[in-house]
Amino acid sequence: MKPTDWDPHGPDVRADQRTAYDDMRARCPVAYDASGGWTLFRHEDVVRVLHDHETFSNVVSRHPSVPNGMDPPVHGPFRRLVDTYFTDALVAAFEPTCRDLAARLVDAAVQQRDVDVMTAIALPFAASAQCAYLGWPPDLAAPLVEWTRRNHAATLAGDRDAHATIARELEAFVAGVIDRRRAERRRPPVDLTDRLIRETVDGRRLTLVEMTSLLRNWTMGEVGTIAASVGIVAVAIATDQGLQHQLRWHLQLLPASIDELLRLHGPLLGNRRVTTRPVVIGDREIDAGSRVTINWVAANRDPETFTQAGAFRLDRDPADNLLYGAGIHVCPGAALARLELRVLVEELLAATCLIETIDDRPFRLALPPASGYAEVPLHLVHA
Ligand code: HEM
Known part of the structure; x- marks a missing residue:
């Protein structure tokens, strides 16, 4: 048996x-673990994978996943369809609704003064924004938050059966929404x-399985990642306080600042590929058919790519930031995500004159496969 380099769930x-x-x-940038998978931590290696989809396939599972679990040529038509749901015009038209959702959640949180930002703002905001963008009734937001929580708990416990059950539940939930609409x-x-x-693709109607998978991909992309991003930016x-003061007075810095804060602390841990042929990365030989995980968090903090990688700087080349990926699978929801995060932070700053930590209540970090925080207790002082 091949010796392992690390434990992705170690202490x-x-x-x-x-x-x-x-x-x-720094120590082992291409690492093998006991599950038989490889993880890539270097920016350079991750970029190589993202641009070589012939060697690194996205078809990592037997279950259909539209469009993330697809390779060319199948991926292209589905991806072009997905892109039409995130045009600049659609995203811009969503701003007033998004602002209203953000303002209501922030106002309620500010009334409480001391809140856990994750439960009071981040998760309900992410889920209700997803519902509003798709035209779903607002009362579907709470079940989506609950699903995200249980899905994470099952992954954390390594409970494959519970995980499969929860995945089926989301599918049934989404299929129910589609049925009602039909x-x-x-x-x-x-x-x-x-x-x-x-919708049609290649001249035929989308199947229920494809629609369900698409909406499941959006839900997973949106709820967990947007919520994690809100927590990271809030912390x-x-x-x-210097950064807080600067952003209060220079709101135009928010878009670049949010991208940079999420480079420093990635809200999304990883995405998977499978090798279609033997490949050498760094000095490691990887067999055909091996699972490879891109570690976005590490790649985006690589000092070989980012000068003073651990420092917040607004003068970096945005093209280096892999927050939303790169290549053919680059995030189609990036413009929507950026709008939602900017609007939420604008509302948070507008409703408060001070946001600060609470002495005896530390932040609790999320555990893999989630990133960001599980609990963010903050003191919000009314403006
Ligand atoms: C801060 C929030 C978000 C982050 C950091 C993020 C990040 C990413 C990244 C890194 C990828 C590339 C995955 C890969 O290469 O395998 C991706 C793909 C994707 N994202 Fe996002 N995302 C976010 C929000 C969203 C939102 C709001 C949506 C939709 C509502 C969305 C939908 C998708 C979809 C459908 C894909 C797959 C695209 C494809 O395979 O062609 N994401 N995202």
Whole structure:
């Protein structure tokens, strides 16, 4: 049996993922673990994988995953369809609704003064923004938050059966939404979900399995990652009063600042590939058919790519930041994610005159496969 290099769930990783991954990138940038998979920690290696989809396939599972689990030529038509749901015009039109959702959650949180930002703002915001963008009723947000929580708990416990059950539950949930829409047959389409049920790809209607998978991909992309991003940005502005002051007075710095804060602390841990042929990365030989995980958190903190990698700087080349990936699978929801995060932080700053930590209540970091924080207690002082 091949000796292993690390334990992706070891005590050092559970204590502080960023430090553990920084250490791995320096010590063993292409690492093999007991599950038989490889993890890549270096920016250069990750970029190579992202641009070589012939060697590093996205078809990592037997279950269909539209479009993330697809390779060319199948991926292209689905991806072009997905892109039409995130045009600049659609995203810009969502801003007033998004701002209203953010303002209501922030106002309620500010009334409480001391809150856990994850439960009071981040998770409900991510789920209700997802519902609103797709035209789903707002009461579907709470079940989505609950699903995200249980899915994470099952992954953490390594409980494959529970995980499979929870995945089926989300599929059934999404299939139920689609069924209701099909029964309503609203003409002309009122929202994006009405539009989706009429979509065709390669001249044929999308199947229920494809639609369900697509919406599942969006849900997983949106709820967990947006919520983690809100927590990470909230911690950064609460623990650096200089940065908080600067952002309060220079809101135009928010977009670049949010991208840079999320480079420093990635909200998404990894994505998987499988090798289609034997390959050498660094000095390691990887067999065909091996699972390879891209570690976004480590790649985006690589000192070989980023000068003073651990420092917050707004003068970096945005093209180096892998927050939203690169290549053919680059995040189609990036513009929407950026809008949601900017609007939420604008509302948070507008509703408060001070955001600070609470002395006896430390932050609790999330555990892999999640990133960011599990609990972010903050003191929000009304403006
Ligand atoms: C801060 C929030 C987000 C981050 C950091 C993020 C990051 C990423 C990254 C790194 C990838 C590339 C995955 C790979 O190479 O395998 C990706 C793909 C994807 N993201 Fe996002 N994402 C975010 C929000 C969203 C949102 C809001 C949506 C949709 C509502 C979304 C939908 C998707 C989809 C469908 C893909 C797969 C694209 C493909 O395979 O062609 N993401 N995302």
